[in-house]
Amino acid sequence: MKNNKIKYIILCIMIMNLFVSGYELEFKKSFSELSDINRGVVNSSRLNVRSGPSTMYPRIEVLYQGDIVNIKRAASESWLEITLPPIKGYIFSEFIDIKDTKENLVFYFDTSEVFTDYSMDTKETFGIVNGNSVNIRLKPLEDAARVAIVNKKVRLKILEKEGDWYKISFLSKRTAYVYSRYISKLKKSKIRMDFTPIFKDPENQDSLIRHLPANMEALIFDRKEGFFKVYIETYNITGWVPEESIIQ
Incomplete structure (x- = not known):
């Protein structure tokens, strides 16, 4: 019985590690590594350093106002990867002032x-x-x-x-x-008709995301063979809608 519990705990840890690794990999697909290391100064009274670029990751260290860190790269829009020997971690970028260097940190x-x-x-x-x-x-x-x-x-x-x-x-x-x-x-517009479909792929009718109501605001940023690619702020989604369903 005791051995079964131990095996269960080990399995849970392995699954969690796979999830965290996959989560971090998604960022690396979208954002390039930086070759230069820049320095930053903490501008918050207390700043958590986490093991990954999200609040879902555990806290591994706490920094305080005036602390200096080495910035390695942008892990996402809002998170920076830092090195603070002997540890490596991630911090929320809003609470760091990047120090003047020959060239500022490039994202x-x-x-x-x-x-x-x-x-x-x-x-x-x-x-x-x-x-x-x-x-x-x-x-x-x-x-x-x-x-x-x-x-x-x-x-x-x-x-x-x-x-x-x-x-x-x-x-x-x-x-x-x-x-x-x-x-x-970019051009702002509105959805013309109730029950307007929005698709991930305009060539695949099975890629329906959801249906949209009339008069919903949309931001147009691309056009392709009878479809507009739009951003719908209300639902925080991006997709393709038939061009006749947009008020231009």
Whole structure:
């Protein structure tokens, strides 16, 4: 009986390790590793260091305001991987000030997933990157420090235009700049009809995500053979809807 309990506990631990490994792997598929290590200073009175890039991971250390850490890479939009010898862990990026270096920490966004706060406020403007390896800079100058490199179809929230540059919302509500030539503005619209289907794949009718009600707000960012690709903020989903179901 005792042996069975021990075997059960070991099995549970193995399953949990597989889950955590798979969870972290998903981030590595979307975000590139960084080659340079930068330094950051904790700006919060207390900051938890976790074993993975999410609050679901256990706390392994606690940092305090003024503590200095080595930043290895961006594990996601909101989490940084750090080294604090002898440990390696993850911290929430909002509570770290990146120290001035020759070039600031560069985040490689290789994913088209949303990485900024979306709402349907009519005063807000969004854009989509129309080129690859586009630099996002700390200031609206060509020789300003890079803070990110983004690829085609990454979506950004535009705050305002300054000359030939867009000021954008970036990484936990920080701001940065991107040359306007590389950004195409997105269009806001609404769903025309009740029970409008939204699909993961416009060519696969079995990929239905759900049905949408009329007048639901949608953000259009792509078009393909009779379908619009939209972001639905209400349900936090992205998919394809028939073009006749969109009010243009």
